[in-house]
Amino acid sequence: MNVRARVSGVVAALTAAVLLAGCGSPGPAVPDLSGPLPAGPFPAISTGDLPDAAPGEVHLFGLNDFHGNLEPPTGTNGHIGPYETGGAAYLAAHLARLRAKYPAGAVLAAGDDVGASPLTSALFHDEPTVDFLNSIGVAASSVGNHEFDHGVTELARLQHGGCAADGCTPGPRFTGAAFRYLAANVTDPAGNPPPGTTPWTIVDVGGHKIGVVGTVTPDTASIVLPDGIRGYTFADETDAINAAVPAMKQAGAETVVALLHDGGAQNTHGGPVDPNGCTDISPTVTALAHRVDPAVKVLITGHTHQWYNCAIDGKVVTQAASYGRMITDIALRFHDGTVDAKAVNRLVTHNLAPDPATAKTVAYYAGLADPRAKQTIGTATAPLPVESSPGGDSPLGDVIADSMLAAMAPQGAVAAFMNPGGVRAELSDGPISYAAAYAVQPFGNEVVAVTLTGRQILALLEQQWDNVSKPAVLDIAGLTYTYDDSAPKGARVLQDSVRIGDAPLNPAAEYKVATNSFLQAGGDGFAVFREATGTADIGPADLDALAAYLKSAGPIGAPPPRVQRR
Template sequence: MKLRRRLIEAMIAVIGVVLMVSCGGHGTAPSNSPHANQIPLVSTDDLPAAQPGEVHLFGINDLHGNLEPPDGSNGHVGAYQAGGAAYLATHLAKLKAAYPAGAVLSAGDNVSASPLISALFHDEPTIDYLNSLGVSASAVGNHEFDHGTAELTRLQQGGCAADGCSPGQPFTGAAFPYLASNVTDVNGQLPPGLKPWTMLTVGGHKIGVVGTVTRATADIVMPDAIRGYSFGDEADAVNKYVPEMVAAGAETVVALVHDGGAQQTHGAAIDYNGCTNISPNVTILANRIDPRVKVVFTAHTHLAYNCVIGGKVVTQAASYGRLITDVSLRFHDGTVDAKAVNRVVTRTVTPDPAAAKLVAFYSDQARPRAAHVIGTTAGPLSNEPTPGGDSPLGDVIADAMLAAMAPDHAVAAFMNPGGVRADLSTGAITYEQAYTVQPFGNQVVTVALSGEQILNLLEQQWDNKTTPGVLSVAGITYSYSDAAPKGHKILDDTVRIAGQALNPAAVYQVSTNNFLAAGGDGFSVFTKGQQNAVGPADLDAFNAYLASQAKIEPPASRVQRR
């Protein structure tokens, strides 16, 4: 299947800073801070009593099918281990018990780019799990479009996938509406099965909920998956429907916005309930949204913050089910007050039995394939960028793409940072681990580019609007000057390809995935070359390369920053 991506995405595009990483860095900066343990734990212990007229909304985002507790830095919030479907269910149950006038909301990317336990079954386990949590509504995220609008409709409405039914009970689809107010075709219609907004009645109060997805979806999803649809301005879409919701009786409005930003703490610990130097796009968005919207749940950057901007509560709950945003709305004297706290989904609570049973069932179904060992690494392969910007694991994936297309005369390869979703530790590499690293199902292809086009491609790392960042590479080395003006950062005389100095007039066959070849992540130079060959799926190429090597050594950086 064609997927894509990228991700992550954007985490830094939103800040306007060049970050040498890949929706998708996956928002784990807090756990890497030497001062992370200075941030006190806020979880679901000692919940304050609800005040009269108080309603609670429990927000999550960017779950990405992480039903099992995520590993490594992706499984922490600061110093605290966090995440896992059974633990998330327990914490939500505690919140619902304390605040029965409550509703669960998601800001999107519930599915896709998922671990094998969910992805192997077309993410149906995750939708079933969200149904069990009683999710009331979700924004559609960019990853919900990964397999195309027809598959998104199936996830909403149920039925078997094209290649057959998954094990377990018949899949009946999401019991909650997906909201996509800024996604329309040429006739102004939303994708089938989606809605722009919904109305909730919680604690006797009517709350309008509207959803949007990042406009960057047009650049970070395979074109075929979203053909015919455009992604409009998010604030405009929210504002368009606010009068409609108010006319329908909404006492207040909440926006689920699958877009977001980041705090900038300049090396200090990141408080998951802080709002330090929040990136400007978040402030601009909040100020542009209709003042009748009291709460904006954001997403996409996988980071945590808790802000009040322009009289609105603006939050994000990291990713992978590690945080719950607990928003309290207090209705009194014809007004509505809002406040929020991000609560850590610790693993110190008793796992929810029903959620644990669901996870165990699909884990057992996936285990025979998941546990198969396909290779070995002599040291950890990190997805974190080197000082030059490429990552060790990204470079190994580029090696795999180059090896796969060498029979088609490829001499170099390029890998987008957002397409690498996890690290690999030292030792045996299982199919499940390899899948978690590369879950998108892209095809490996060759594209003919001139040397001059390759130089232009490398320069695009600083001017593409979706994910500014350095591509991981194979068969090519170069240096760049970070201080040089945009368009002149690459030091031309340092670029070597296939062991030789780059010739601007020569034509080279380069290997990449079909997401980048289609201009994904804003790398439009690829579309100016001739695509000459289609190879294996990226995961198959990666697995074949791992199997062909006695032991993978972590490579030295191929990109030098001067």
């Protein structure tokens, strides 16, 4: 069942109340909280003291990985170092400052604008986030892998508007993104991009034509639901960017900006990470800059949720964290037939008044989601972290696997597998709210049970080292084993150590195992699931399974590791 259906009983009343509250006077003025930022481990640059633009200078304001965080994110996700950051109303306020100082400007985004979003956005199919991005004047965005979470059909709806399959969101009719989604390296067999997208576009800023091309990590092919992207190829990003440059130049582009939903990180060896530093940057970032056509002056990256500001091979290469916590302010200066680029990563701090119109809209959707969000569905006796144990499985991931096994045990399931990338947040000790559980599992997958032989289970475990990005140790229930990651490929799992329940694994026997629909379809490269025999048993939504488990199990703690590394 779609999450929105669970709040249908309260939506009508809340909608009426909020709309009535929105009529008449604009409400009390928001106090001006402008002031200096406290000292920290790196220079905290925000928007309080903006320099004048040089002659011939225009500005681009880069965002990435917003993930529908309309409300200020909490915990470590709501900070850059010691500074509280993020939230749509504060992001809009900082952008207003930038636009006032640099009216020749445009907002660009590097993907994952939506997807894996908090309830305030996700409950309404991320339509409130797209409307917010329209309101701040986003001119173009690359697709990210999360734009494909619900397949190319839903991506086209986000672009063009209209109601979702389960009905229309409260409020004004959704009209889609006013900006263009760019997908230069995503094509069908005929070479066409996904419906509603285009490889590149031209943005006119201050009378200058700027070519903007967008790409997404090729890993997308293995980290989203395969059925939603079937038939599409995710090709090399720099090849796609370079192939688009001649067409953009022919269309009048004076320079080119690449929006890449891919990136890396600084390595400060445990020290503070300066938002405007480029310390020991990942080789992947350097390789992107070296391989891209010299006509590309700026690479706005994303995907890794990191921050850096680099000058590599005559190009500016940046990333601005995630969740609306930072804006990359890029100055392009056109002079003497050349273009110079420089950038500053500016923190979206809370030491100024939030934008009132944005705050009002966010409060409207938060009010609709609030009754469901605050419902208590369980209790944790200790924190349940996402961080892996020495063997690779995580306490919270194993609890989710427990919930899938419990959901499918009536159908005969004896073990369960959970992909670690599907666990998006930790749970604190104490009461567990529906919103907290949703933040952990926001994708809406179904729990399923399939039949695998013992030999196939061994092959499945070996596929953990075939992941395109890095080893992906599955979280598990009903199963224990030991591995040696220094052993030869295909022999890392110690077969004699694998036990299901209290019995050694029998390679010739058949076992019914639970998982989610993403893994069942071969997601994250676990193709063995597609070799399952017979018809899959379909269970509840993954979040419903977790809620039912938390209710029936009573207070839960962190389980001991189930995977051992030799």
